[in-house]
Amino acid sequence: MYIAGIDIGGTNLKFGVFDDGLELVYSRVIRSVRADTLASARQIKNLIAQSPFAPSVIGAGVPGAVFRPSGRVNSGNLRWAGVSFGETLEKETGLKVWLDNDAQAALAAETLPGGSCHGLETAVYLTLGTGVGGALLIGGKPWRGHDNAGAELGHFITHAGGMRCGCGQKGCFEMYASAGALSRCAGGVRARVALDRAREGDEAMKKALDRYARELAVGLCSLYMVFRPQAIVLGGGVSAGGDMLLESVLSHVPSAYNYDAGVMRGVLRIASRQNEAGMLGAAVLAKMHLSAPEP
Numbered sequence: 001m002y003i004a005g006i007d008i009g010g011t012n013l014k015f016g017v018f019d020d021g022l023e024l025v026y027s028r029v030i031r032s033v034r035a036d037t038l039a040s041a042r043q044i045k046n047l048i049a050q051s052p053f054a055p056s057v058i059g060a061g062v063p064g065a066v067f068r069p070s071g072r073v074n075s076g077n078l079r080w081a082g083v084s085f086g087e088t089l090e091k092e093t094g095l096k097v098w099l100d101n102d103a104q105a106a107l108a109a110e111t112l113p114g115g116s117c118h119g120l121e122t123a124v125y126l127t128l129g130t131g132v133g134g135a136l137l138i139g140g141k142p143w144r145g146h147d148n149a150g151a152e153l154g155h156f157i158t159h160a161g162g163m164r165c166g167c168g169q170k171g172c173f174e175m176y177a178s179a180g181a182l183s184r185c186a187g188g189v190r191a192r193v194a195l196d197r198a199r200e201g202d203e204a205m206k207k208a209l210d211r212y213a214r215e216l217a218v219g220l221c222s223l224y225m226v227f228r229p230q231a232i233v234l235g236g237g238v239s240a241g242g243d244m245l246l247e248s249v250l251s252h253v254p255s256a257y258n259y260d261a262g263v264m265r266g267v268l269r270i271a272s273r274q275n276e277a278g279m280l281g282a283a284v285l286a287k288m289h290l291s292a293p294e295p
């Protein structure tokens, strides 16, 4: 049995096919279509048709809230409001679909053996990409809120009256911690390029990374205060900054009554699965939920 694992981002759509042992056997990356859910479902239908391995179920992660049991999805990055994308995708492909939040999917991948959250009881997972996604592991299980739309860690507010966010609020963490925020600190240079140049020693880009890391540290320290997790894991495009990013964040961690930079050094880590996490996690969740009847 093959499983399609799809990571629908605000910029790219990553399509993977996994075998029964969750090994990636085929993958493609294409540009995402925003706003038009039917066009997005048809993109996926075409990718399945082109794959040499025919999947029998689909798992898909989206950057937004997936409500259960309604199946409706809100995504600022994809400009979706209350859409039933899972239904549309099932109709187009004729396959069963498990739709979920992209960070929840990535967390599912990180809890597999070899992943950064494997065996942990409490962890906070953040994707730092086009937006900022979040997922929580509490008591060794994902915590999703009463309607599955919880753990939207990109949309807790770090700046009262701050920048307007796509979610409708002002001052969300996402506006200061996404790849776009890093790019803004770097005067418009793309986040990946800014990271590369900072690593090469470019002084302006090192300063940009420092400004960005200061904002990131504000959110990470608050999350540590709330959840006191064993790990705070950074995934998504900005996590390509690796140790340089972690060191920059740690330089902005204050000493508080129950943590300091030393404590945070033991907690903060980069996701073990970078580009594949979203696809793999979506496949894991599809395998988990679609191979047996739902409870």
Ligand SMILES: [Zn+2]
Pocket: 154, 155, 165, 166, 167, 168, 169, 172, 174
């Ligand atoms: Zn927001």
